[in-house]
Amino acid sequence: MTDMTLFAEQQVRADLAKLLLAAVEASGRARCNVARDAQIHKDALRRVLAGERSASLGEALRILAACGVAPHAHLLLFLVSGDDHAIAWLQSDLAQxxxxxxxxxxxxxxxxxxxxxxxxxxxxxxxxxxxxxxxxxxxxxxxxxxxxxxxxxxxxxxxxxxx
Incomplete structure (x- = not known):
């Protein structure tokens, strides 16, 4: 049986924020540029990265894409194995x-x-x-x-x- 505590909104938001923050930092790009390319307001991006606001699926994909990583792979890794693999494989040929x-x-x-x-x-x-x-x-x-x-x-x- 699935442990439903793994899906608590605050935990999922915090784990996704950790992945997105790692992607933004690994990209070496300014957050305002990532926000612009992801079509998200820079304050909304700041709140998402801080875990104060949940990113929609589209926002998460666009943020990852703006960071130059394989967006679908990282979200799939996040969903099936948690943020550890998704973060460890950032900007790697393995993720692509x-x-x-x-x-x-x-x-x-x-x-x-x-x-x-x-x-x-x-x-x-x-x-x-x-x-x-x-x-x-x-x-x-x-x-x-x-x-x-x-x-x-x-x-x-x-x-x-x-x-």
Whole structure:
């Protein structure tokens, strides 16, 4: 059962404010510029970042976008794993990967699973997540091996031209 205290308005507001404040600070931009680009009054932004006012979904997305981060990824991370991952992944390639991955996943599942999409069980989620992470790790290792091999080939070719 879900712990409903996690969804208390003040706690959610404070956690979201923490994420948005971290995004604004990491952006290196002046708050007035973030407010302008997010189409939110600078005083409203100040109150949101202080946790005195709740940001609407649209405001939160626009603030994150104005900070130059992947807005959907960070809100999704915030919703599913809390502010820690969302803050830790600010302005990272991992967040951009997560944004594209999570946006592509529903249609990819429908395309690959076809009629089996309705057979998917919630209990498989954790194992599947670990399997996807292992698959991604193997993919990165393979790409690094290929890069190293190509680097050796180019180094040999350059050495051959000089000698």
């Amino acid at each position: 990967f997560f944004e594209v991955f999570s946006g592509e996943l529903p249609s990819a599942m429908e395309r690959v699973l076809g009629n089996q999409v309705h057979d998917v069980k919630p209990r498989w989620a954790k194992g599947t997540a670990h399997r996807v992470a292992r698959l991604l790790s193997d993919h990165i290792d393979e790409l690094e091996r290929k890069d190293a091999l190509l680097g050796d080939v180019f180094a040999d070719a350059e050495g051959g031209h000089r000698g």
